[in-house]
Amino acid sequence: MRVEEPVAPGSLDTEAVGVTDAEERVSVAPQWQLMWWRFRKHKLALLSTALVLLFYLVVVFADFLAYSDPHASEAQRSLIAPQTVHLFDDGRFSPYVEGLVGTRDPLTFKRVYVADPTIKVPLTFLPQGFEYKLFGLIPTDRHLIGVGGEGNTPDNSLFVLGTDDQGRDQWSRLMYATQVSLLIGLVSVAISLFLGVLLGGLSGYLGGLTDTVVQRVIEILRSIPTIPLWMGLAASVPKDWDIVRVFFVMTLIFSLFSWTELARVVRGRFLSLRHEDFVTAAELVGCSRLRIIFRHLVPSFLSHIIAATTLALPAIIIFETSLSFLGLGMRPPGLSWGVMLQSASNVQTAAVSPWLLVPAIPVTVAILAFNFLGDGLRDAADPYGV
Amino acid sequence: MVSFMVRRLVLAVFTVIAISMLSFLIIHLPPGDFVTTYVANQAANGGSVSEQEAANLRAQYGLDQPVYVQYLKWVGLIARGNFGVAMEYQLPVAQVIGDRLWLTVAVSVAALIFTWLVALPIGIYSAVRQNSILDYLFTFIGFIGLAIPNFLLALLVLYFGFKYFNANIGGLFKPEFADAPWSLAKFQDLLGHMPIPAIVLGMAATAAQIRIMRANLLDEKAKPYVVSARVRGLPEYRVILKYPVRVALNPFASTIGYTLPYIVSGSVIVSIVLSLPTVGPLLFKALIALDMFLAGTIILMLGVLTVIGTLISDLLLMWIDPRIRLEG
Numbered sequence: 001m002r003v004e005e006p007v008a009p010g011s012l013d014t015e016a017v018g019v020t021d022a023e024e025r026v027s028v029a030p031q032w033q034l035m036w037w038r039f040r041k042h043k044l045a046l047l048s049t050a051l052v053l054l055f056y057l058v059v060v061f062a063d064f065l066a067y068s069d070p071h072a073s074e075a076q077r078s079l080i081a082p083q084t085v086h087l088f089d090d091g092r093f094s095p096y097v098e099g100l101v102g103t104r105d106p107l108t109f110k111r112v113y114v115a116d117p118t119i120k121v122p123l124t125f126l127p128q129g130f131e132y133k134l135f136g137l138i139p140t141d142r143h144l145i146g147v148g149g150e151g152n153t154p155d156n157s158l159f160v161l162g163t164d165d166q167g168r169d170q171w172s173r174l175m176y177a178t179q180v181s182l183l184i185g186l187v188s189v190a191i192s193l194f195l196g197v198l199l200g201g202l203s204g205y206l207g208g209l210t211d212t213v214v215q216r217v218i219e220i221l222r223s224i225p226t227i228p229l230w231m232g233l234a235a236s237v238p239k240d241w242d243i244v245r246v247f248f249v250m251t252l253i254f255s256l257f258s259w260t261e262l263a264r265v266v267r268g269r270f271l272s273l274r275h276e277d278f279v280t281a282a283e284l285v286g287c288s289r290l291r292i293i294f295r296h297l298v299p300s301f302l303s304h305i306i307a308a309t310t311l312a313l314p315a316i317i318i319f320e321t322s323l324s325f326l327g328l329g330m331r332p333p334g335l336s337w338g339v340m341l342q343s344a345s346n347v348q349t350a351a352v353s354p355w356l357l358v359p360a361i362p363v364t365v366a367i368l369a370f371n372f373l374g375d376g377l378r379d380a381a382d383p384y385g386v
Numbered sequence: 387m388v389s390f391m392v393r394r395l396v397l398a399v400f401t402v403i404a405i406s407m408l409s410f411l412i413i414h415l416p417p418g419d420f421v422t423t424y425v426a427n428q429a430a431n432g433g434s435v436s437e438q439e440a441a442n443l444r445a446q447y448g449l450d451q452p453v454y455v456q457y458l459k460w461v462g463l464i465a466r467g468n469f470g471v472a473m474e475y476q477l478p479v480a481q482v483i484g485d486r487l488w489l490t491v492a493v494s495v496a497a498l499i500f501t502w503l504v505a506l507p508i509g510i511y512s513a514v515r516q517n518s519i520l521d522y523l524f525t526f527i528g529f530i531g532l533a534i535p536n537f538l539l540a541l542l543v544l545y546f547g548f549k550y551f552n553a554n555i556g557g558l559f560k561p562e563f564a565d566a567p568w569s570l571a572k573f574q575d576l577l578g579h580m581p582i583p584a585i586v587l588g589m590a591a592t593a594a595q596i597r598i599m600r601a602n603l604l605d606e607k608a609k610p611y612v613v614s615a616r617v618r619g620l621p622e623y624r625v626i627l628k629y630p631v632r633v634a635l636n637p638f639a640s641t642i643g644y645t646l647p648y649i650v651s652g653s654v655i656v657s658i659v660l661s662l663p664t665v666g667p668l669l670f671k672a673l674i675a676l677d678m679f680l681a682g683t684i685i686l687m688l689g690v691l692t693v694i695g696t697l698i699s700d701l702l703l704m705w706i707d708p709r710i711r712l713e714g
Contacts, residue, residue, distance in 0.1 A: 222647070227655060228684065232673060235674065321537075364534055365533075
């Protein structure tokens with residue numbers, strides 16, 4: 001923001017001079033400025049923006065944030081509890097974890113790991129680990145944090161969130177799962193946005209028979225219980241398909257059903273705008289219908305569309321997680337929040353190893369954040385209202 | 387009123403047709419036709435199907451004919467109550483589904499009742515005591531309810547039940563009643579098991595309905611007729627309950643149409659997690675085994691039930707809102 005920080009329009013009535021100043025500023029402010037002022041008042045939406053940005057940072061830097069290969073399993077180290085990261089050693093900042101020493105339980109002969117306070121495994125920043133490509137382009141093997149050491153020794157154990165039943169590191173898996181789950185949401189919402197704007201736009205702009213047909217189709221789709229249908233479609237995806245193909249089919253299935261709400265919003269906007277002068281002008285100049293829709297109408301209610309899109313994301317995240325949890329969405333070796341939660345589906349296992357339930361936290365937080373962000377955007381999209 | 391009813395009925399008929407087409411599509415999506423799968427399944431189980439039998443089956447379901455003929459045949463069979471054979475069970479689909487369909491209805495209705503019983507008073511309270519501590523508390527719980535997918539809620543309930551009460555709280559019946567014929571004792575057992583699925587299933591819908599009711603009532607409360615009723619000295623509870631609540635109820639009632647598909651959808655997943663004997667786990671198993679006749683029938687039945695429920699809610703709406711009753 002290049003403009004100097006103005007007084008928020010809501011908190012004005014302190015000084016008489018300030019009132020006129022600020023009022024003038026409000027009356028000459030461009031629309032995006034008004035939206036920002038309105039949005040800024042919604043504290044939860046601000047916080048959610050930060051959270052959403054954080055989530056997408058994880059999406060971009062998942063490989064960097066993970067410190068071990070999410071698929072590297074070792075049966076010996078299954079279901080290890082999360083390790084506590086000690087930040088200070090002797091009053092000095094030097095983060096470490098206590099080394100894990102494996103012993104046999106004399107009763108069950110199961111291998112159990114106990115933290116040995118005498119072994120301190122120092123955490124290092126930007127250590128070398130497994131190789132990956134940053135942004136899919138730059139090959140590197142640096143990670144944010146990690147520990148040295150190789151093999152099953154006490155000094156190479158770093159399990160911030162414990163391990164799952166196959167001894168894979170939960171933290172690293174969570175990073176990749178976040179990447180997949182949020183990307184599915186983003187791609188699905190992009191497709192349904194296109195469908196929604198196109199069909200809702202045609203419906204609202206053309207009216208008449210087109211409108212009736214599209215509206216009835218929307219009503220029918222909305223009155224069908226979608227999860228059984230999704231399950232049916234998802235189950236028909238052949239079992240031998242690779243992860244990428246499954247990913248794209250899933251996004252298609254999700255967007256097939258989530259465009260209706262977007263279409264409804266777009267249609268409502270079109271109905272209220274289609275008799276405005278600038279639309280008539282464009283028609284007279286001879287613009288094609290698609291051009292009028294995408295060049296003239298859409299930009300004028302873009303903010304509403306963005307808000308509606310944000311509000312559509314949580315539903316997709318919920319459905320992706322649910323389907324993957326059942327084993328019908330993304331499936332191993334693919335990763336997603338739902339796939340991770342699958343390992344907690346057995347209550348007995350979850351009761352002994354509650355850290356398997358940890359992916360529930362990002363699911364809930366992400367859904368909440370998108371909801372609040374969407375609410376804030378929706379309020380801000382119409383900055384002239386009360 | 388007649389035109390409203392007719393419009394709704396026509397829409398319902400079209401919805402049922404759409405659902406039947408989608409179910410049919412799902413039956414036919416997996417590669418190979420169902421007889422191929424059937425033969426393979428029989429062979430895997432040590433049985434055998436002769437060429438003649440296979441050909442007969444193909445002819446019965448018209449698998450050698452174009453898709454639209456197959457669809458019409460399938461609809462014809464269903465209209466006569468023949469839903470095909472569930473391969474895994476070697477029993478007619480209708481028999482496999484049996485009681486499960488009604489238990490699904492029972493669970494969904496229980497969730498709907500829970501939603502209403504809880505959302506209505508809380509919504510009214512939150513609107514009347516806007517910005518009070520309890521209002522904030524309910525709003526907070528409501529947001530959490532919206533944000534936790536219901537399979538996750540079911541999982542957490544199971545987890546805490548197991549961890550702190552050492553009880554498995556899934557299911558709808560005690561083991562001794564599971565296969566018993568219906569009796570009063572079994573019915574009581576069912577009622578006793580109902581609250582947890584109903585709450586888990588109704589949680590998200592309840593949260594949404596509280597927000598709707600609260601927003602509607604806040605809009606109504608600010609209108610002049612409420613002020614004038616208050617000025618005339620009506621007791622506060624009448625000022626609120628008699629007029630604005632009734633007006634605010636209309637959008638509330640009209641959202642049942644969207645709540646019901648949502649709850650029925652959710653019931654499938656929650657039933658799988660809580661192992662309820664509804665059609666949910668059956669559908670899941672059928673899909674995993676690619677037993678598409680069973681799966682398609684269940685999807686069709688769930689869809690049709692939802693349409694019927696939505697129609698009932700429309701009738702209810704007509705009864706509540708005179709504007710719809712009297713128009714046209």
